Amino acid sequence: MITRNDVAKRAGVSVGTVSNVMNNKSFVKPEHVEKVRKAIEELNYIPDFNAKSMARRRNNHIGIALYEMTNPYHAEIIQGIEEYAAQHNFMTTIFVLNNTSHQKYHAICERRLDGLVNFMTNDLPRAFTAELKRQQIVLVNFSPEDSFMIVNDYTPPMREFMRLLQEGGHRKVAYLWTGDEMRFRSDKRGKTFLEEREKYGFDSDESLILFNEDMTLTSEQIGYRLCKRLLQRHPDVTAVFCTNDLAALGALRCLSEAGLRCPEDVSVIGCDDIALGEYFNPPISTISFDKRAHGADIAQMIIEKVADPESHPYHTVVVPMHVKLRQSIAPAKN
Amino acid sequence: MITRNDVAKRAGVSVGTVSNVMNNKSFVKPEHVEKVRKAIEELNYIPDFNAKSMARRRNNHIGIALYEMTNPYHAEIIQGIEEYAAQHNFMTTIFVLNNTSHQKYHAICERRLDGLVNFMTNDLPRAFTAELKRQQIVLVNFSPEDSFMIVNDYTPPMREFMRLLQEGGHRKVAYLWTGDEMRFRSDKRGKTFLEEREKYGFDSDESLILFNEDMTLTSEQIGYRLCKRLLQRHPDVTAVFCTNDLAALGALRCLSEAGLRCPEDVSVIGCDDIALGEYFNPPISTISFDKRAHGADIAQMIIEKVADPESHPYHTVVVPMHVKLRQSIAPAKN
DNA sequence: CTGAAAGCGCTTACAG
DNA sequence: CTGAAAGCGCTTACAG
Numbered sequence: 001m002i003t004r005n006d007v008a009k010r011a012g013v014s015v016g017t018v019s020n021v022m023n024n025k026s027f028v029k030p031e032h033v034e035k036v037r038k039a040i041e042e043l044n045y046i047p048d049f050n051a052k053s054m055a056r057r058r059n060n061h062i063g064i065a066l067y068e069m070t071n072p073y074h075a076e077i078i079q080g081i082e083e084y085a086a087q088h089n090f091m092t093t094i095f096v097l098n099n100t101s102h103q104k105y106h107a108i109c110e111r112r113l114d115g116l117v118n119f120m121t122n123d124l125p126r127a128f129t130a131e132l133k134r135q136q137i138v139l140v141n142f143s144p145e146d147s148f149m150i151v152n153d154y155t156p157p158m159r160e161f162m163r164l165l166q167e168g169g170h171r172k173v174a175y176l177w178t179g180d181e182m183r184f185r186s187d188k189r190g191k192t193f194l195e196e197r198e199k200y201g202f203d204s205d206e207s208l209i210l211f212n213e214d215m216t217l218t219s220e221q222i223g224y225r226l227c228k229r230l231l232q233r234h235p236d237v238t239a240v241f242c243t244n245d246l247a248a249l250g251a252l253r254c255l256s257e258a259g260l261r262c263p264e265d266v267s268v269i270g271c272d273d274i275a276l277g278e279y280f281n282p283p284i285s286t287i288s289f290d291k292r293a294h295g296a297d298i299a300q301m302i303i304e305k306v307a308d309p310e311s312h313p314y315h316t317v318v319v320p321m322h323v324k325l326r327q328s329i330a331p332a333k334n
Numbered sequence: 335m336i337t338r339n340d341v342a343k344r345a346g347v348s349v350g351t352v353s354n355v356m357n358n359k360s361f362v363k364p365e366h367v368e369k370v371r372k373a374i375e376e377l378n379y380i381p382d383f384n385a386k387s388m389a390r391r392r393n394n395h396i397g398i399a400l401y402e403m404t405n406p407y408h409a410e411i412i413q414g415i416e417e418y419a420a421q422h423n424f425m426t427t428i429f430v431l432n433n434t435s436h437q438k439y440h441a442i443c444e445r446r447l448d449g450l451v452n453f454m455t456n457d458l459p460r461a462f463t464a465e466l467k468r469q470q471i472v473l474v475n476f477s478p479e480d481s482f483m484i485v486n487d488y489t490p491p492m493r494e495f496m497r498l499l500q501e502g503g504h505r506k507v508a509y510l511w512t513g514d515e516m517r518f519r520s521d522k523r524g525k526t527f528l529e530e531r532e533k534y535g536f537d538s539d540e541s542l543i544l545f546n547e548d549m550t551l552t553s554e555q556i557g558y559r560l561c562k563r564l565l566q567r568h569p570d571v572t573a574v575f576c577t578n579d580l581a582a583l584g585a586l587r588c589l590s591e592a593g594l595r596c597p598e599d600v601s602v603i604g605c606d607d608i609a610l611g612e613y614f615n616p617p618i619s620t621i622s623f624d625k626r627a628h629g630a631d632i633a634q635m636i637i638e639k640v641a642d643p644e645s646h647p648y649h650t651v652v653v654p655m656h657v658k659l660r661q662s663i664a665p666a667k668n
Numbered sequence: 669c670t671g672a673a674a675g676c677g678c679t680t681a682c683a684g
Numbered sequence: 685c686t687g688a689a690a691g692c693g694c695t696t697a698c699a700g
Binding site (some may be wrong): 347348349350351356361362363366385388389390391620 | 669671672673675676677678680
């Protein structure tokens, strides 16, 4: 492996000067710049980022905490993060934290990340988050005081969907929620659903909102199971909201098996607008936003705060969401 | 940030001894081990992996080259890699290499990976792969001489599917291939399809095999478009193979729009067995293997070869594949 | 069994 | 403008 030393020798200058050339310091004599560049090219020299990190005490490394790799929603956001980060010389690493042993949290702390984005739904160990703070890592989605918080503004699109349903003559509308009741009530989707349901005088039977306790299931599985339970109690339901598009996929499957057509018999509404949703059968109506751009925004905030901690005080970022209408929604059959 | 020095002082020993304790050297006096452990705990000391890497010249870092993050097939394999790697103290980083600038390849080389897995379909720049070899990185899926090659053995399941179709009275069977003709002819799926089609005397019209040239499209889009083109030329087709499950999803969408039912009118067969396939409408028949386990196998090969380059000479790994039958396949109508 | 020292490949004041 | 030197946080022979 050739090092800065080899380059220095070949160019007939000191390692310090090679460093200065590589970091584009303006004061280096042009003649030396030339020599160094030539040596670098001739030797195929590629600097060691690790060594650089160590000397600069900056790793240019963003971590992402994830429950599972196969969620396409997160995948799109992460791709946005990765691309922006890469353009700014940052590396992005995903840490899958499901059946996580203590060892994995420790490994993350050992890597001395500059930033960490939390896409977990369950809570992380206190000792772990405390260590992250101690390391002054720029955090996203940990707690309101010590990190950037991303909040999706579901209220406007939820209102619009509820209005559309009311206009379409729906009165019996269900919600298949992949999490527990507490999260539903604190989520803007849950809140808005309850408010508008009341406002429009929809059926307010509590059993039209279904929750899930088994956190080991995938969203599709949950959507399928909850939908099955729903149809048992309310075979006459005409519209169903789902926590996300994958749960909607499960619900669609269940409806189809039950001999119900979407949207003629039951309208289905997803959330997140994953790319695949356009190819569901039927294509799913959903709540959408630009996930790639959002990922890039997150990366930008982190990178700017890493460079200058004062640049962005921690605050809540509200992401505007909008309705995306596709064929899965239609007037209720009276 | 507290360092090994702080621990040494607190424990009243030298940094070397702290190192020896941390690396479980058996020769350290038990009394010192005790003191050091205590100091570590009291100070909440967490070693710096970067510094360790530098001194040991081993980064414990596996890279993965990917075209896009949103492919669930790769996501499952990668999760297998990540989990095995993490258990063995290796970090896994995904590099998205689509519209890739030269800069990104350089960044990868700077990070001094120990291993790199190639999940790209298009070729990588020669200069890049040459540098990877120079760095003695353990490679997977680059070229037969300089890397492990993973080959999925599609032949048996393809034969079985063709037999099933023949038994079901199918004679007009199509293939929607997401790549170009050359790859089709060199892929075991393509080869077996052609062989068996001949053997069973299926319709051998060349236009029953459709290719794609636009590499910017997603698999779903390709499946949809190719299926549309297929139906124009062959409205009487009774079975369709697709390169992967996502392309099959696109094909299903297209069939549905055309008023054709799957499997009553047309049988559809995917490939890869992504988790979502079970929730397609109808659930997709596909070619399957354990992707998590496969990912773990890849990680194991890499990690063992990093530890001991002689342990695994580069060779081809053949992955056995099998049929997974779901509702998307049925006998041809009359 | 342990400590002092050299080394990993960089960066960055600082003296000249 | 440049080189020598100290330093980043570790590991690892080696002398004792």
